[in-house]
Amino acid sequence: MVAALYIGQASWLTNLDPDRRQERPVRAKLAAVTELTELIERCKAGDGLAFREVFRNHRADVARLVLRMTGRPGDLEDLVQDVFLQVYRSIKDFRGQSRFSTWLYRVTVNVVLMQRRAAKSRPVLQEMPDEGVGNDARDLPDDQVARGRRVAAFYRLLDRLSDKKRAVFVLHELEGLSPAEVAKVVSAPVLTVRTRLFYARRELLEMLREEPALKVVAKEMMAEAGAGPLGETEST
Amino acid sequence: MNGEHEPEEALDRLVSELRAESAPKLDWQRLEARLMREPYAKPPSIRERVFRGLRVPAMVLVATGALALIVVRRRPVPARLGAAPSKSLMARVASGPLDGNKLALGTHVTAGNQNVVIEHAGRARWTLEPHATAVVANSGEDLTLRLESGALSAIVVPSSKPETFAVEAGNTRVAVHGTAFRVERSGERVLVQVSEGTVAVEPTQAHSDPSFLLRRDSRGNFGLDGRSGSIEGNASVILRDTRGQSRREIMPSDGARLPTPRLSSHSALGARAALNGARVGSAHTPSTLEKAAGQPPLQPCISDIENGVTSAIELLNGCFRGKTQSASNRVSVSTGMSLSVAPDGSVRTVTFSPPLGPTVEDCAVIGLRKLVFTRSIEGVSFTRILELTR
Numbered sequence: 001m002v003a004a005l006y007i008g009q010a011s012w013l014t015n016l017d018p019d020r021r022q023e024r025p026v027r028a029k030l031a032a033v034t035e036l037t038e039l040i041e042r043c044k045a046g047d048g049l050a051f052r053e054v055f056r057n058h059r060a061d062v063a064r065l066v067l068r069m070t071g072r073p074g075d076l077e078d079l080v081q082d083v084f085l086q087v088y089r090s091i092k093d094f095r096g097q098s099r100f101s102t103w104l105y106r107v108t109v110n111v112v113l114m115q116r117r118a119a120k121s122r123p124v125l126q127e128m129p130d131e132g133v134g135n136d137a138r139d140l141p142d143d144q145v146a147r148g149r150r151v152a153a154f155y156r157l158l159d160r161l162s163d164k165k166r167a168v169f170v171l172h173e174l175e176g177l178s179p180a181e182v183a184k185v186v187s188a189p190v191l192t193v194r195t196r197l198f199y200a201r202r203e204l205l206e207m208l209r210e211e212p213a214l215k216v217v218a219k220e221m222m223a224e225a226g227a228g229p230l231g232e233t234e235s236t
Numbered sequence: 237m238n239g240e241h242e243p244e245e246a247l248d249r250l251v252s253e254l255r256a257e258s259a260p261k262l263d264w265q266r267l268e269a270r271l272m273r274e275p276y277a278k279p280p281s282i283r284e285r286v287f288r289g290l291r292v293p294a295m296v297l298v299a300t301g302a303l304a305l306i307v308v309r310r311r312p313v314p315a316r317l318g319a320a321p322s323k324s325l326m327a328r329v330a331s332g333p334l335d336g337n338k339l340a341l342g343t344h345v346t347a348g349n350q351n352v353v354i355e356h357a358g359r360a361r362w363t364l365e366p367h368a369t370a371v372v373a374n375s376g377e378d379l380t381l382r383l384e385s386g387a388l389s390a391i392v393v394p395s396s397k398p399e400t401f402a403v404e405a406g407n408t409r410v411a412v413h414g415t416a417f418r419v420e421r422s423g424e425r426v427l428v429q430v431s432e433g434t435v436a437v438e439p440t441q442a443h444s445d446p447s448f449l450l451r452r453d454s455r456g457n458f459g460l461d462g463r464s465g466s467i468e469g470n471a472s473v474i475l476r477d478t479r480g481q482s483r484r485e486i487m488p489s490d491g492a493r494l495p496t497p498r499l500s501s502h503s504a505l506g507a508r509a510a511l512n513g514a515r516v517g518s519a520h521t522p523s524t525l526e527k528a529a530g531q532p533p534l535q536p537c538i539s540d541i542e543n544g545v546t547s548a549i550e551l552l553n554g555c556f557r558g559k560t561q562s563a564s565n566r567v568s569v570s571t572g573m574s575l576s577v578a579p580d581g582s583v584r585t586v587t588f589s590p591p592l593g594p595t596v597e598d599c600a601v602i603g604l605r606k607l608v609f610t611r612s613i614e615g616v617s618f619t620r621i622l623e624l625t626r
Contacts (some may be wrong), residue, residue, distance in 0.1 A: 033284070043309075045406075045460075048272060052272060055268060055271060056264075056268075059267075059464065060259040063262055068254070076260060077262055078264060080262065080267065081267060081271060081291060085271070092382070095440075098277055123345065136360075137506075147253060150250060151253060151254060154250045173251050173255075174251065174254055174255055186453070204247055205243045205244060205247060208243040208247060
């Protein structure tokens with residue numbers, strides 16, 4: 001009985017401790033949110049230093065999303081610049097009704113889509129991603145070369161999706177946003193987002209089945225996966 | 237392995253590989269330098285630099301076009317809408333009020349050398365004063381304009397729904413309930429002058445801070461944060477408790493006590509400012525409005541100007557009908573009438589562009605000189621596009 005009481009007390013104590021431990025991250029999160037809010041307010045007031053801070057804090061996320069949306073490293077710098085110029089111009093319109101990151105995603109997606117629409121009306125210099133990888137291939141191990149080729153092939157695949165489907169696929173599958181968050185970014189109902197996701201995935205699968213070059217990529221991957229975690233899962 | 241599932245597994249692996257890719261490396265320092273060099277103007281991008289070679293011929297073409305335009309019509313620049321106004325819009329601005337319902341969300345409207353009048357049929361009519369810029373921040377049921385620079389005045393049709401029209405300057409929101417008022421953004425200050433009805437001034441974001449209520453013939457001088465400022469005339473400060481729920485109104489003249497400890501420090505500052513007409517905030521400088529306490533208004537109020545304009549139009553129409561010779565044909569003339577009103581309220585100068593016939597102008601000038609506006613410190617100059625018919 002005493003032991004039981006002791007154990008009960010100990011478990012109560014251990015239950016309490018995690019709560020106490022959680023206070024710190026919650027406080028840190030609150031502090032970060034407050035800091036970001038202040039930064040945004042300063043940006044709205046035209047504080048260049050605050051804008052620079054926002055740029056430094058979010059540039060990597062923006063660049064990653066832009067690259068995933070376009071698959072064109074050549075346009076990356078221009079587009080990242082365009083995104084932050086747009087942020088500078090319209091940060092006054094940010095009312096804090098959504099998270100800043102969601103708003104930033106929306107700005108980024110809009111800038112990329114606008115650039116793509118504009119690009120359709122003018123000739124585009126086709127990038128040769130395979131060639132680029134080939135040039136570096138001398139210094140890279142074989143698996144990295146293969147991986148680079150696969151990534152380039154996948155970008156080409158994504159490029160064949162419509163703008164709307166590609167946007168939701170990238171935001172959900174690659175950026176890890178929930179359909180509800182994606183809905184806020186693309187200003188569409190959640191159900192529409194889910195439908196677009198379904199069809200995007202189905203089209204990608206059809207492309208993988210029908211495209212000879214991609215079939216090779218798929219086979220390569222599956223061959224590699226035979227010894228990897230995927231193969232192990234299948235064998236069990 | 238099932239062959240049918242191969243593409244799905246391949247897709248999943250491709251997705252996970254792409255997810256695992258690290259963020260792309262860019263020359264961040266260079267990009268930051270480009271961004272920070274001139275944040276308001278877009279720095280030249282790589283793509284633009286490629287086309288730089290085409291700039292000289294393009295400039296020659298633009299210059300030729302501009303010269304041709306100047307030669308064809310030597311008239312003051314009416315307004316600029318957005319980055320590249322279409323010809324039809326320019327023409328419509330010059331010939332009368334612009335249809336506000338056709339202004340899309342985010343449209344920048346910049347007045348040239350003359351007022352730009354924009355009318356939202358049955359709702360509001362606003363006038364952007366020369367060289368002022370406003371952006372349509374909400375074009376829906378609740379019309380909201382963001383005043384970037386300069387001044388605008390508005391006449392809003394009273395509505396059962398409150399705050400159907402608002403002007404934002406910085407973080408200060410000036411929302412109206414059917415009224416005539418003028419908002420001027422002067423550096424870090426927002427000057428509000430109310431001629432009719434009621435105007436609420438508050439921060440654009442939260443409603444937990446003090447609001448100011450300005451009624452007819454009152455004026456206020458506020459910071460861009462919408463929280464601090466001073467008011468004069470028939471105005472009051474609304475104090476809310478820290479939960480933003482209970483409200484208390486303090487009039488500058490009723491000798492109310494200072495806010496209770498339940499009220500926030502912002503409320504206390506706002507209340508003191510309202511009660512004493514004193515300065516709030518370190519960045520505040522005495523405004524022309526404050527200097528003008530106890531004197532005539534800085535400029536005649538909007539309703540007075542509009543009444544004068546109505547009289548002028550009637551007068552001009554009378555002159556036009558009486559002095560033009562055409563018995564049977566319908567004649568229509570469009571002209572810009574510029575009036576300059578002296579501080580004593582008398583009409584100082586009047587010009588018509590394009591000019592009217594000498595007999596019509598003589599008749600109009602004689603009649604217009606008899607018009608008397610309200611006395612003011614600075615007087616006022618304005619231009620109206622008139623359509624005269626007989």
